[in-house]
Amino acid sequence: MNSNNFADRVARSGVAFGTSGARGLVADMTDELCYAYASAFLQTVARGASTLVLGHDLRPSSPRMAAACAAAAAAHGARVIYAGALPTPALAYYAAQLRVPALVITGSHIPFDRNGIKFYRADGEISKADEQAMLAATVELPTSLGLAALPEPDAQVAQAYVQRYTQFFGSQALAGMRVAVYEHSSVGRDIIGQILQALGAQVLPLGRTDVFVPIDTEAVRPEDIAQARAWAAEHRFDAILSTDGDADRPLLGDERGQWLRGDVVGILCAQFLRAQVVVTPVSSNTALEKSGAFAQVLRTRIGSPYVIAGMDTALAAQAQNAALQAGPVVGFEANGGFLLASDVMQHGRQLAALPTRDAVLPMLALLSLARQRGCQLSDLSVDLPKRFTASDRLQAFATDKSRTLIQNLLADVVQMAATLAPGAGAVAEVDQTDGLRVTFANQDIVHLRPSGNAPELRCYAESATEAAAKALCDDCLARIGQL
Template sequence: MDSQLVCSEIIAKSGIAFGTSGARGLVKDFTPEVNAAFALAFISAIENEFSFDTVAIAIDNRPSSYAIAQACAGVLKQHKLNVVYYGVIPTPALAYKAMQDNMPCIMVTGSHIPFDRNGLKFYRPDGEITKADEQAILASKAIFAALPEHLNELPLDVSACESYTLRYTSLFNADTLKGKKIGIYEHSSAGRDIYKVLFEKLGAEVISLGRSDEFVPIDTEAVSDEDKQRALDWSNEYSFDAIFSTDGDGDRPLIADENGNWLRGDILGLLCSQLLKIEALATPVSCNTAIEKSANFKQVKRTKIGSPYVIAEFAELADQYTSVAGFEANGGYLLGSDVTFNGKVLKALPTRDALLPALVLLAQPKQVSELLIELPQRFTASDRIKDFAKEKSLKLIHSFKNDTSHFLGSLGYEEGYSVNSTDGLRITLDCGDVVHLRPSGNAPELRCYTESSSEQSATKLVINALNFISNY
């Protein structure tokens, strides 16, 4: 083979690294060779475990995503694999279809990060790759030939979109959302051409909002002030029962109640889990303690942040309980076992999904705000400092862990506390307030999560913590 290229060597020089959810990096670093190296390394990491001859690929709406998909497809075809291209669809739609057809898949997406960055998510035929798979990808010695300058166009297959839609139209009755008026904040979401049709099939009156031809980096854990105001304005103008949106690749939901107030993702996950009658949960340490305080679950397993860590707990929980699920602070819901709902069996989908928690919540006769009032009243807030190098974050966290008094004193605390270092530095005060610092796994950012007895105090706490750090 001419111009033989070794996957691990190409990847090591690329500047692209695995974070909490896939490989992420700057668009300029996703060259055709790098894309090909990651795709082939992924296949070489799993080919001894599974038998397959086809790999599925889908993308988000980023300007760079299609070319990345072309390069991935090019190297796979070079190695005698068939490729099916599902176009722009949500990540869970791709994962669901691939799992049903017992084939691996690659999602080209940077999720919520800015459009000058992109990423790759990899799925084995049985679901998301593990941390061990990530290491195998990075170490792969598979070789390939340089790709041609002009790559082939990818013929579109719409069956994944149809399969994902059917998953939910078959679960709910056609009049489930009858009488409800729902806004869909479409922006540049990969699922924007699915959601309106699906909600209308379930009986809702739907109004499309905020569709954009430019990529919009929606972060469901750090909703912008502009998007907070948009929801309030839209709710006031249209008298919605709810507003639904997602991040860029449609695996993290964003729901606003009838008053235009966005729900926290972990609160949405808690409500969905209650309504699905889930027995055991796996959820990251950053999620709201209302989960335990609700006393709805036989076991709650706390993990590091990232869907691979949540999924890693499912097998053990499934040995003990009949229904298992997980969710993250970003709202992405992971169904770890088959469950029965509405008298029908819903198949497991152990990857983040935005539609399930949204539909389960909106299918209830009560308004969203009424469901919220019934929960233990614990409130969380989160924000981030951008362009904050990971090394700087780790150094700061190490410093605070050794001497927390100065940091806490600046926030007005003089009481006792405990420290949890499962993922970053999580400080729980004797009064119940929480401050949690950790570097982002996907971008050069320092994230801060807080919890308190009111929304105002949680928000004030996150602002004060990040102000202190900015001037530290």
């Protein structure tokens, strides 16, 4: 066997940790590299683990990557519970119930030529400190991996995820509702339909494909916007639901086929759960604070590890100060992924904490909220402050180029205004929590940030109307693309 410094191997591969796990080109995610990542995890973060939950999404490259990770687990003496193709939160939930670590092979929403690995300790997602511990490891690779065929999936993993929601919401929670599921290549396409049916809904499956579709819930493709509206006119449903590739980020559409913004979904889900503390990245809609619905709002950098760290801080504060109201602590991201730090009790039923991004909880919460209020999904946000967000990205935009652009704008406030929002007035506030977020005199907001997962520059915009927010985002990216 050959000993290798893991950090050097990672640097040579071009596969690196991003905002959520390790990501890279499929061509670079070799059997040896996947084995090395799993080995580094098992000898540092999950040291001594006797059991590992393992699953993956529907990308063609994912099963082989999973087999390489299973080989590493065998070398470390860990029994593998193979879950097959299931949503990331389903795998994380089952592992948390068993108090064992988990690995999920998924590239989430990123392009088809990429993939990744997500890592879970027995108590939840790994931290940035855990990533550094892995990078400091020395891995030993066998001269031949000899990958074994993956076994039949353990059905208990999926069953536990379905029961999580049926036991909390109840078998008649969605009775009488007609819900479309835009299935595409989401790994959650089957289990989401099962959950909806178990809650009494009539399910209409649409758009299943064997070709991987990189759905990004923060930058919905024009064809998906048009398709949802066409389906709404044709099928007359109460809602249309979908997710990204690994089903930890929801895409919810109303009865008109209008997709809801993920940060609005997060606010409404937090209201349904009667949250006291909400943690969210700096890029999320400021209607969260302006609504006055929550005792405390904490803002973080973008990425679930930062949201989780913020939720841990809030939980610690509740534990140390009896004067604080110990209501639910939750988190969400602008992509709609919802994290639950506290157990929630409603109507004598308990929903256990799941501090990782989940798509199903916000879906069911908003459908249930519409039932409670006796309204349509499109009416749920009527009472929220009139702040609207839009986001998009420039693809094939190198990270170094993004960083140089931001530094140049910081050095020239006049150029900053001219590039980001020339019609919004003077720069009123600059926030560098994560990238460059600028508030202007008219309260418009433009936020530029290099993606942590791919060579892309993301733009988040906020304004007083939906059309203004979209124009703000589109025009900013158009100007940058011409630089």
